[in-house]
Amino acid sequence: MPGNLRKGRSLTKFIDSIVITENGKNIDLVSLKKRAPKQAALMSILMKNHILDSYVLNNIFPEWKKYSKRPIEKNWIKIEQIIESFTDTQKLDKSTKGPKLNSEQKKAILDVKKSHTFNTFLLDGVTGSGKTEVYLSLISDVIERGQDALILVPEIGLINQINRRIEARLGIKPSQYHSGLTENERFITWKKIQESKTRVILGTRSAILAPFKNLGLIVVDEEHDISYKQQEGFRYSARDLAVMRAKNFNIPVILGSATPSLESFNQHVNNKYKYLALKKRAGNAKLPSMHLIDLNNGHSEDGLSKLLIKSINEHIENDGQILVFINRRGFAPTLICKSCNFITECSRCDSRMTLYLSKKLLLCHHCGYKKKYIKSCIKCDSEMIALGQGSQRIEDSLKKHFPNEQILRIDSDSTRQKNSLNEALKKAKTGKAKILVGTQMLSKGHHFSSLSLVVVVNADQGLFSNDFRGSERLAQNIIQVAGRAGREKKKGQVIIQTEYPDHPFWPLLFQGGYKEIVEMTLMDRKNANWPPYSFIVLIRAQSHRKKYTWSFLEEAKKILVSQKPDFSILGPVSAPMEKKASHYRGQLLLQSEGRKSLNQSLKVLIDEIERKKLVRRVKWSIDVDPIELF
Numbered sequence: 001m002p003g004n005l006r007k008g009r010s011l012t013k014f015i016d017s018i019v020i021t022e023n024g025k026n027i028d029l030v031s032l033k034k035r036a037p038k039q040a041a042l043m044s045i046l047m048k049n050h051i052l053d054s055y056v057l058n059n060i061f062p063e064w065k066k067y068s069k070r071p072i073e074k075n076w077i078k079i080e081q082i083i084e085s086f087t088d089t090q091k092l093d094k095s096t097k098g099p100k101l102n103s104e105q106k107k108a109i110l111d112v113k114k115s116h117t118f119n120t121f122l123l124d125g126v127t128g129s130g131k132t133e134v135y136l137s138l139i140s141d142v143i144e145r146g147q148d149a150l151i152l153v154p155e156i157g158l159i160n161q162i163n164r165r166i167e168a169r170l171g172i173k174p175s176q177y178h179s180g181l182t183e184n185e186r187f188i189t190w191k192k193i194q195e196s197k198t199r200v201i202l203g204t205r206s207a208i209l210a211p212f213k214n215l216g217l218i219v220v221d222e223e224h225d226i227s228y229k230q231q232e233g234f235r236y237s238a239r240d241l242a243v244m245r246a247k248n249f250n251i252p253v254i255l256g257s258a259t260p261s262l263e264s265f266n267q268h269v270n271n272k273y274k275y276l277a278l279k280k281r282a283g284n285a286k287l288p289s290m291h292l293i294d295l296n297n298g299h300s301e302d303g304l305s306k307l308l309i310k311s312i313n314e315h316i317e318n319d320g321q322i323l324v325f326i327n328r329r330g331f332a333p334t335l336i337c338k339s340c341n342f343i344t345e346c347s348r349c350d351s352r353m354t355l356y357l358s359k360k361l362l363l364c365h366h367c368g369y370k371k372k373y374i375k376s377c378i379k380c381d382s383e384m385i386a387l388g389q390g391s392q393r394i395e396d397s398l399k400k401h402f403p404n405e406q407i408l409r410i411d412s413d414s415t416r417q418k419n420s421l422n423e424a425l426k427k428a429k430t431g432k433a434k435i436l437v438g439t440q441m442l443s444k445g446h447h448f449s450s451l452s453l454v455v456v457v458n459a460d461q462g463l464f465s466n467d468f469r470g471s472e473r474l475a476q477n478i479i480q481v482a483g484r485a486g487r488e489k490k491k492g493q494v495i496i497q498t499e500y501p502d503h504p505f506w507p508l509l510f511q512g513g514y515k516e517i518v519e520m521t522l523m524d525r526k527n528a529n530w531p532p533y534s535f536i537v538l539i540r541a542q543s544h545r546k547k548y549t550w551s552f553l554e555e556a557k558k559i560l561v562s563q564k565p566d567f568s569i570l571g572p573v574s575a576p577m578e579k580k581a582s583h584y585r586g587q588l589l590l591q592s593e594g595r596k597s598l599n600q601s602l603k604v605l606i607d608e609i610e611r612k613k614l615v616r617r618v619k620w621s622i623d624v625d626p627i628e629l630f
Contacts, residue, residue: 001173001190002183002186002187002190003186003187004181004187005187005190006181006364007588014081014082015053015054015055015081015082015508016053016054016079016080016081016082017051017052017053017080017081017397018052018053018054018056018057018064018077018078018079019044019046019049019050019051019077019079019080020043020046020047020051020076020077021075021076021077021078021079021437023075023076023357023367024043024046024047024071024075024076024077024210027043027076029043029044029047036067036070036248037061038066038067039067039070041061041067042061042064042067042068042071042077043071043076043077043153045057045060045061045064046077053082057571063508066410068584082281095168095169095170095171095172096168096169098133098136098137098169099130099133099282101130101133101137102280102282103128104232104277104278104279104280105129105130105133105134105137105278105282106130107276108121108123108134108276108278109134109137109138111274111276112138112252112254112276113138113141114334114560115252115274117250117251117252118246118247118249118250118251118252118253119252119253119274120243120253120255120267120272120273120274121252121253121255121273121274121275121276122223122255122260122264122265122267122268122273122274122275122276123254123255123256123257123276123278124257124258124260124275124276124277124278125257125258125277125278125279126258126278126279126280126281126483126484127258127281127287127479127480127482127483127484128281128282128287128444128486129258129278129279129280129281129282130278130281130282131221131256131258131278132162132165132221133282134254134256134278134382135151135219135221135254135256136165136169136170136172137164138217138219139151139217139219140169140170142173142216142217143170143200144201144551145216145586147214147215147216147217148193148196148198148199148200148201148212148214148215148216148627149199149200149201149215149216149217149218149219150201150203150207150210150212150215150218150242151166151174151200151201151202151209151219151221151282152203152204152205152207152208152218152219152221152228152238152242153202153203153204153221153222154204154205154221154222154225154227154228154238154444155204155225155227155441155444156178156179156180156204156421157422157425157441158221158222158419158444158446159176159178159180159202159203159204160422160425161425161446161447162202162221163176163202167318168172168200168337170200171201171302172199173196173272174200174201174202175189175192175193175198175200175201175202176189176201176202176203177189177190177193177202177203177204177206177207177210178203178204178207179204179206180595189201189210190211190233191209191244193210193211193212193213194210194211194213194614195213196213196214204227204238205227205228205229205230205236205238206238207238207429208238208241208242208245209236209241210624212245212249213251215245215246215249215251216251217251217252217254218242218245218246218251218252218253218254219252219253219254219256219258220238220239220242220253220254220255221256221257222256222257222444223239223255223256223259223260223261223264224259224260224261224264224476225475226352226627226628227476229627231623231627231628233625234622235623236626237625239255239264240625242255243255246535255273257485258479258480258514259475259476259479259480259514260518260559261472262472262518262521262522262525262531262532263531263532265518265522266522266532267532269522273278280559286486286491286492286595287486287492288454288482288483288485288486288491288492288493288494289491289492289493289494290482290493290494290496290509290510291493291494291496292495292496292497292498292501292506293305293307293308293495293496293497293498293500294498294499294501295493295497295499296499297499298547300497301397301422302389302393302394302396302397302455303326303389303393303394303397303457303458303497303526304394304397304398304401305497306494307474308455308497309401311453311455311493311495312398312402312435312455313402314494315452315453316402316405316434316435318452319450320450320451320452320453320490321335321393321419321431321433321435321436321448321450321451321452321453322432322434322435322436322451322453322455323436323437323438323442323448323451323453323454323455323456323481323484323485324398324435324436324437324438324455324457325438325439325442325443325454325455325456325457325458325481326389326390326391326437326438326439326456326458327394327439327440327458327461327477328388328389328390328391328439328458329354329365329391329411329412329413329439330354330355330356330363330365330390330391330392330393330395330413331354331355331356331357331358331386331390331392331396332354332355332357332386332387332388332389332390332393333352333354333355333387333388333390334352334355334386334387335352335353335355335362335373335384335385335386335387336384336385336387337377337379337380337382337383337384337385338381338382338383338385339377339380339382339383340377340380340382342377342378342379342380344362344384346364346366346367346369346580347366347367347369348364348367348369348579348580348581348609349364349366349367349577349579349580349581350578350579350580351364351365351366351580353369353371354390355373355390356373356392356413357373357392357393358392358394360372360373361373365367365583366577366580367580367581367582375560389457389458391409391411391413391437391438392413394437394457395409395437398435398437398615402434402435405434405435406432406433406434406435407433407434407435407436407437408427408428408433408435408436408437409436409437409438410424410425410428410436410437410438410439410441410442411437411438411439412439412441415441415503415555421441425446428442428446428448429446429447430448431448431450436448436451442481442484443477443481443484444480444481446484447484450485450490451484451485451486451490452485452490452491452492452493452496453485453492453493453495454481454482454484454485454492454493454494454495455494455495455496455497456478456481456482456494456495456496456497457497458497459474459478459496459497459498460498460500462474462475463498463500463505466576467628467629468525468528468530468629469627471505471521472517472518472521474505474607475509475514475517476514477507478494478496478509478592479513482494483539504591505517508520523618529591529593531625534591534592534593535591535592535593535594535595535598535625536589536591536592536625537589537590537598537602537622537623537624537626538587538588538589538590538622538623538624538626538629539553539587539588539589539590539605539620539621539622539623539626540555540575540585540586540587540589540620540621540623541553541556541586541618541619542580542583542584542585542586542618542619542620543583543584543617543618543619544582544583544584545584545617546584548614548617548618549584549585549586549618550586552609552614552615552617552618552620553571553572553586553587553588554572555609555612555614556572556588556605556609556620557569557571557572557588559604559605559608560588560590560601560605563600563601563604565592565597565601566592566597567590567591567592567593567597567598567601568589568590568591568592569588569589569590570588570589570590570591571586571587571588571589572586572587572588573586573587574586575587583619586595589629598624602622602624605622606622615616
């Protein structure tokens with residue numbers, strides 16, 4: 001909710017209205033212009049308009065407040081407080097027809113249009129298949145019926161792109177609702193939604209909590225994305241809430257993705273979600289070809305093999321654009337002594353410090369602790385060397401190999417300033433920057449018309465994940481980032497560097513695609529009784545004293561066991577990173593085949609544990625359907 005509401009302020013918002021008086025209408029404007037030209041400019045504007053609110057006058061004459069003092073004293077103008085009113089969605093000059101839809105898109109649109117009541121549609125469309133055009137066609141239909149449409153995207157970085165598409169195609173300026181807005185901007189949108197004075201709302205996960213009155217359609221784009229789950233404070237899944245809100249409004253909801261989550265796919269298998277498939281790319285674009293580079297054969301300099309450098313060069317010569325994907329920020333994730341093997345670690349966390357070479361800085365990505373980079377080991381005074389690659393190291397390496405090309409790095413370090421991400425994306429989409437280096441910020445949703453080659457530098461992290469969702473996440477990341485290549489006329493190619501080319505994951509992905517990975521992973525999950533074949537809850541606790549964390553978790557387990565539950569209680573155990581920001585963390589995992597008994601036990605747990613004194617010594621949370629176990 002907007003801050004004004006959380007602080008208990010009035011929902012009625014007042015603004016200044018500047019009114020010209022009868023005295024003001026009769027002044028000698030020519031004479032005033034000679035002795036006070038700025039006052040004359042203000043009076044001239046008001047003589048033409050008689051009354052203007054402060055927003056409008058700010059645009060016409062930004063300095064008006066500075067020169068209004070004397071006219072007010074002389075009773076030429078007066079300022080009144082009026083209740084701010086919100087106009088309907090701003091209509092733009094024109095809309096465009098859009099591309100010709102293929103048979104798969106037409107079928108998907110027709111299937112949703114037939115549904116005038118609640119239904120959940122899983123729109124499974126390969127990257128570049130035109131899912132957005134399906135959304136736009138359906139939104140247009142909703143607007144014609146006089147209802148509102150909500151579109152959710154996982155990240156603020158995707159807002160501007162889809163905003164432009166809506167403006168161009170529908171001739172409507174959407175209202176935006178996300179954390180990138182000012183408090184006042186969020187308040188205005190919230191009020192517009194509450195008063196049903198906006199037809200299209202575009203936002204990130206928090207938009208699902210807005211006070212809608214007249215919804216006709218909800219779209220959740222990239223429904224698989226973990227950003228839809230709020231993991232701190234008030235924990236909720238925007239995707240799951242979208243389904244519930246659609247049910248309450250009795251309207252259709254569309255969950256769209258090229259890589260649907262296993263939970264959503266399983267709902268389709270169980271005939272709870274209606275399945276819509278877009279198997280072909282829109283227009284004449286073809287899916288990219290995929291290739292492995294074995295890092296065990298030949299030398300790799302700073303993470304880039306010779307064969308990879310050669311391929312990048314070929315694409316540049318053919319006027320293609322290249323995206324080098326590495327899901328790790330900084331220069332290098334590890335700083336180690338070449339003599340005694342001492343590793344620089346964070347004093348506040350059980351983690352290594354990431355090296356930022358250009359700033360001569362070591363940074364912990366978990367708690368934000370910083371310290372100065374020193375070249376010599378504090379233990380034996382030998383040289384410290386950087387191990388592994390981050391986005392900055394890859395960028396530096398590419399600059400050595402391609403000194404004449406424009407290289408653009410886009411990650412959360414390079415886009416901290418306001419609007420810097422939009423500016424960087426704009427530059428990337430013109431094609432002037434021949435080589436893009438990016439993290440997950442570039443892996444989904446974006447359309448780069450000149451992009452012909454996608455390189456995945458370090459794909460092996462996900463092959464041996466200790467999280468049961470590891471293979472699902474790896475497949476999603478690769479398919480999503482691969483989907484940026486060859487979306488228009490240029491044929492796309494994807495190159496993945498790996499030290500494990502014989503891993504069974506690769507032939508499964510290359511030959512069977514994402515669907516094959518999903519089917520295999522669902523089978524594994526069923527055998528191990530992991531979600532979606534069971535329901536899990538994670539009870540987390542942390543304290544600056546380890547004993548308090550464990551006392552709380554032991555007490556929580558004792559309360560749960562006393563109820564003789566029909567579900568498993570695993571733990572307590574330390575979190576894989578036990579110490580974070582000087583707090584010791586532990587967790588209990590509850591696993592059940594049904595939700596009812598879990599909910600009943602958690603209700604009793606909350607009631608009983610809140611009465612214990614030890615609860616004051618820990619920060620604790622209950623995470624239902626956790627998206628991150630570790």
